[in-house]
Amino acid sequence: MSDDPVAKVEGGIEELEIESNYKPPPEKSIEELINADKEDESLQKYKAALLGIAKETPVIVDPNDERKVLVKKLALCVEGRPDMELDLTGDLTNLKQQKFTIKEGITYCIRIDFIVQREIVHGLKYVQKTYRMGHQVDKMTHMVGSYPPKTEIQSYKTPSEDAPSGALARGSYTVHSLFTDDDKHQHLKWEWSFKIKSDWKD
Incomplete structure (x- = not known):
């Protein structure tokens, strides 16, 4: 994180865009992937093991949720301390009241716990923008x-990083x-x- 303001907030969370010239390949369903190269028995076995799923038994964890990715939890992880967790399955408007x-x-x-259902998900990204006193002070994108x-x-952990320090960095x-x-x-x-804060108990 950086503690120097670099940009003013204008559109809130809707500004979390991904800017890239990368063009992802066409999305394919589980069925399409399994049906490709059907004459190659060894490749079929490899794909079945890799996908962990057979065409006739699709994984549907929540039939009432059409999303392919169900994000369950965000945790802030510090070695030697219990993980500080946010439940992402309930009313998200209440999360701002829970302050780490x-x-x-x-x-x-940061650790993110999620479930993938229905189809393979390609190129998941975690994008985070940090604001202080109405100004953006940091942005990161993790593949x-x-x-x-x-x-x-399934879980993903971001690379470790150091929190800012000093009197100017302290605050919300x-x-x-x-x-x-x-x-x-x-x-x-x-x-x-x-x-x-300057210490955990301050």
Whole structure:
């Protein structure tokens, strides 16, 4: 994170766009992937193992939710301390009231727990913009990767980074988060908050 204001907030969370010249390949369903190269038995076995799913048994964890990615939880992870978690399955408007406290200068990472259902998801990305006093102070985009559907929760951890330190860094921050993919599907977007203090108990 940076503690120098660099840009004023204008459109809030809707500004979480992905700018790239990369053109993703056409999206293919599980059925299309399995049916390709049907004459190659060894390749079929490899794909079945890789996908972890057979054509006749699609993975549907929540039949009432048409999304392919169900984002369950965000956690702030600091070595030697319990993970600080946000439940992303309920009313997202309440998340801003839950404010993480971070000791200045500590090393931390963010973990996101999610479930992929129905189809393979290509090129998942986690985009985060951080604001302080109405000004954007940081933006990061993490390439999460491509995932097959599974009934189990899958997780991604961002690389470790250091929280800002010093008197100017202390205070409250608002974060706009977006979980998206190569096809620009917005699987979930939400806002949350944290506060940097000189010590955990201050």
